[in-house]
Amino acid sequence: MKSIQAIRGMNDILPDATPHWQVLEQVWRELMAGYGYQEIRLPVVEYTELFARAIGAVTDIVEKEMYTFADRNGDSLTLRPEGTAGCVRAVIENGMLRQPVQRLWYAGPMFRHERPQKGRYRQFHQVGVEAFGMAAPDIDAELIVMTARFWRRLGLKNLTLQLNSLGSLAARAAYREQLVQYFSAHHAQLDEDSQRRLHTNPLRILDSKNPALQTLIAGAPQLTEHLDAESRAHFAQLCAYLDAAGVAYQINPRLVRGLDYYNKTVFEWVSGELGAQGTVCAGGRYDGLVEQIGGKPTPAVGFAAGLERLVALLQAAQPSAQIPPHAYLITAGDDAQRAGLVLAETLRDALPALRLTVNCDAGSIKSQLKRADKSGARYALLLGEQELAQGAVSVKPLREETEQIAVPRAELAAFLAQRIDKV
Ligand code: ATP
Ligand code: MG
Numbered sequence: 001m002k003s004i005q006a007i008r009g010m011n012d013i014l015p016d017a018t019p020h021w022q023v024l025e026q027v028w029r030e031l032m033a034g035y036g037y038q039e040i041r042l043p044v045v046e047y048t049e050l051f052a053r054a055i056g057a058v059t060d061i062v063e064k065e066m067y068t069f070a071d072r073n074g075d076s077l078t079l080r081p082e083g084t085a086g087c088v089r090a091v092i093e094n095g096m097l098r099q100p101v102q103r104l105w106y107a108g109p110m111f112r113h114e115r116p117q118k119g120r121y122r123q124f125h126q127v128g129v130e131a132f133g134m135a136a137p138d139i140d141a142e143l144i145v146m147t148a149r150f151w152r153r154l155g156l157k158n159l160t161l162q163l164n165s166l167g168s169l170a171a172r173a174a175y176r177e178q179l180v181q182y183f184s185a186h187h188a189q190l191d192e193d194s195q196r197r198l199h200t201n202p203l204r205i206l207d208s209k210n211p212a213l214q215t216l217i218a219g220a221p222q223l224t225e226h227l228d229a230e231s232r233a234h235f236a237q238l239c240a241y242l243d244a245a246g247v248a249y250q251i252n253p254r255l256v257r258g259l260d261y262y263n264k265t266v267f268e269w270v271s272g273e274l275g276a277q278g279t280v281c282a283g284g285r286y287d288g289l290v291e292q293i294g295g296k297p298t299p300a301v302g303f304a305a306g307l308e309r310l311v312a313l314l315q316a317a318q319p320s321a322q323i324p325p326h327a328y329l330i331t332a333g334d335d336a337q338r339a340g341l342v343l344a345e346t347l348r349d350a351l352p353a354l355r356l357t358v359n360c361d362a363g364s365i366k367s368q369l370k371r372a373d374k375s376g377a378r379y380a381l382l383l384g385e386q387e388l389a390q391g392a393v394s395v396k397p398l399r400e401e402t403e404q405i406a407v408p409r410a411e412l413a414a415f416l417a418q419r420i421d422k423v
Contacts, residue, residue, distance in 0.1 A: 009114070009122030011308075019321035020314045024307060027153045028107065028127050035146050037103045037129060042086040044109065048076040054085035054261060054293060058201040065112040067122075079111035083128045084261070084286070084302055085293070091132060092295035101133040119277025119309050128304035129283075132290070135299035137234045140265045140285060141241035143303055147269060147281055148247045150305070156313050159280065161247065162268045164255040165235040167227040169263060169288065175226040176202055182220050189216050206256045209276070222253040231264050238265060261286040265301065273316060274309055281305035324376025325355040326420045328398075330368040332384035337362070340383045343393070343409065350413035354420055373398055378419070381412075 006012060013021060032039070048068050055062050067079040080086055083106050096102055107127040114120055129146070131139050144161065151159050166172060179202040183190060190198065191213060194205045206217055227235070242249055249267075257266045266284035274280070283303020290298040314321070331340040344358045357375055359368045365384075372380040382394040382404075393412050396404040407415050 007122065009116035009120075011121060011123070016320060016322060017311060017315070019323055020311045020318075021307065023314065023321065024154065024310055025107070025127075027150065028105075031146065031150055031153065032105045032129075035103070035142065037105045037131075040087060040090060040104045040106050042080075042083065042090055042106060042108075044080055044111075045077050046080055046086050046089065048078040050085050050089055050293070051078055051081060054088065054289060055082070056201070056261065058197065059204070061112060065114055067111045067113055081112045082110055083108070083126055083304060084130060084289070087128075087130045087302075088289055088293050088295070088300070091130075092290065092293060097132060097290070097295055097298055099133070101131075103129070103131050105129045117277070119274055119306075119312065121308060125307040126304040127307065128302060130300060130302035132298050132300045134301070135287070137238040137265070138241060140234075140238050140301050141245065143283060143301060144238075144242060144249075144267060145245050145247055147303065147305070148245075151269070154310070154314065155317065156271075156310070158273065159269045159271050161249040162252040162255050162270060163239070163242075163249045164252050164266050165224070165227055165231050166256065166263050166266055166284070167223060167231040171226055171228040171231060172203070172223070172263070175221070175223050178221045178226070179203065179205070183216075186216055189213070203256050206254050217254060223256070224251070224253045234264050257282060257284060261289040261292070263287050267303070269305075271309070271313060274312060277309060279306070280309045280313070322376070323355065324378070325357040326377065327354070327356050327379045327381050327416065328372035328375050328377035329356060329358045329381045329383065330365065330372060331359065331362075332365055332382075336383045336385065336388055339388060343381075343383065343412075347413055347416065351417055351420065354416060369396075379416075 048066070051066060052062055061081045066081055069077060071077050087104060087106060091097055091102060105128065107125070109123050109125050111123055113122060116122060129143060131143065167175070180198060183194070183198055183202060183205060187195065190205070191208070191210050194208055194213065197204045206220065208217065239249070255266055255268060262284040264285040264287070267282070268279045269281040270278045271280055272278065281303055283301070285301040287299045290296070290300060329340055329344055331337045340358060344356055347354055347356060357377065359371060363371070369380060378397065378399050380396040380398055382396060387393055387406070390406065392406040392408050394404055395407050395415070
């Protein structure tokens with residue numbers, strides 16, 4: 001029969017990679033607890049209208065990347081392409097903005113119908129933070145120092161922080177006019193996407209990844225020069241906080257981000273080791289979004305990090321992170337097999353941190369030992385007729401040149417306890 005394949009761009013995450021994912025998730029949870037952020041879990045599917053309103057109709061995501069379908073009632077639903085819109089909907093709907101301040105985090109799969117390539121998938125995963133109710137730049141700084149700590153804890157070096165301010169909505173509108181003028185004067189050089197955006201969303205042209213456009217984009221007027229006084233002060237203060245915290249940044253006037261909802265601060269963390277898909281984390285301030293989704297005006301700032309790209313960096317640093325068992329239990333004969341099952345449970349009772357694999361499906365001692373070795377275990381535990389008669393277990397070190405020894409069954413847990421915390 002013809003085999004069935006996974007959907008293109010939607011990957012299985014196999015056991016050789018899951019340890020890296022687990023490290024990432026654990027470090028993330030500890031980080032969030034350390035900064036006082038609470039987890040929120042949101043549906044993977046929302047009404048299409050939510051994303052159209054939140055992300056902006058003239059964005060890559062809404063124009064061409066959403067997985068949108070009619071459900072059986074004819075409602076238009078969409079697999080979430082990002083986490084912010086759903087989070088904003090949830091905090092409004094659940095009355096959470098009655099609290100003056102909310103610090104929230106989420107994690108999970110996102111879906112975008114993009115061209116799959118290295119670092120770009122159709123189902124991918126993000127962790128993200130949304131902080132509501134704080135207008136001053138100290139919370140912007142908190143999010144950035146938090147991400148810097150995330151990289152340190154993961155042992156990731158060589159990530160650079162790019163920073164920009166998009167200013168107020170009014171400042172952006174004035175800037176928009178200037179951009180339209182500039183790009184209209186070079187209309188023939190624009191690609192099809194950019195020509196279309198010229199009058200719908202010209203800022204997005206600055207975001208283009210088309211190499212042929214980069215010189216033209218480099219010559220465009222800069223938003224930084226058109227910032228309103230308040231945004232300028234906000235940005236200067238943020239930079240001062242980052243200087244004080246020792247977080248290095250590059251101000252990148254071309255950084256406009258792909259989503260419509262940002263104002264003031266925008267930032268990206270970029271790796272030089274991932275090729276074209278180098279951005280591992282992106283975020284910014286979105287003071288207007290809560291109101292746009294139907295809530296009361298509430299300042300907000302957030303970011304999301306792409307886990308596939310972070311895992312790729314972790315894998316490059318350490319290709320295999322698989323965690324081998326401490327011990328592998330081998331038995332010979334029916335009696336020993338039954339006793340082995342009981343012994344294994346007793347050991348797990350005594351040592352919750354013990355990683356013990358029990359050989360199943362019998363096999364000769366030789367083939368069981370082979371499996372034990374292949375598992376990467378440090379010890380093979382052997383239970384045969386002789387050991388049963390002696391009330392002992394033979395412990396055979398598999399990773400060192402020391403002799404096999406017989407350990408009384410009652411002492412085995414203590415014996416292992418002394419050794420497992422070292423691995
Ligand atoms: P890009 O410019 O790479 O398309 P984006 O601006 O569309 O990114 P955001 O919506 O800001 O990305 O998402 C935040 C992060 O999520 C990105 O920096 C990236 O690490 C990750 N990400 C976004 N889209 C994908 C994808 N299709 N596959 C894997 N990771 C992704
Ligand atoms: Mg994108």
